[in-house]
Amino acid sequence: MRRTLVALVPLLLRAQPATKIEVGGASTKLDALGPVVVGKDGSLGLVAGWAEMSEQKRETAQRTLARRNAKRLEILQAKAEAKAAAEKQRGPVRRAFGRVGRLLSSVASRCSSVVRRLRRKRRAQLEEASEPT
Numbered sequence: 001m002r003r004t005l006v007a008l009v010p011l012l013l014r015a016q017p018a019t020k021i022e023v024g025g026a027s028t029k030l031d032a033l034g035p036v037v038v039g040k041d042g043s044l045g046l047v048a049g050w051a052e053m054s055e056q057k058r059e060t061a062q063r064t065l066a067r068r069n070a071k072r073l074e075i076l077q078a079k080a081e082a083k084a085a086a087e088k089q090r091g092p093v094r095r096a097f098g099r100v101g102r103l104l105s106s107v108a109s110r111c112s113s114v115v116r117r118l119r120r121k122r123r124a125q126l127e128e129a130s131e132p133t
Helices: 002-013 055-130
Strands: 019-023 026-030 036-038 044-046
Touching: 036 055
Parallel strands: none
Antiparallel strands: 019 026, 036 044
């Protein structure tokens, strides 16, 4: 973590005034570290090598990222709303039964493994008893 901060100090010292762009009515500030990139899973990151990019590449990247981020945020918001609606539709009783079902499945799998061990042990005992001494 410390190495990362030390490496960023020269970039911050060379920082120029922030650039603003508007995406769908919302303005976004871009600083020396570059724009924030929204991943498909909702994770956030920065553009690698932003300080070394030419001005033309930066402008192209800003436009591309603005469109991509807006689309990804829209998709993530829709997924979150769909999940909330599905959870609300299930209701508290069905959610509880879902938890109980998972618990029962876990208990059944443990019981079946115990039964298998007991059967193996019993088979071994029978084989020992039937062997001539």
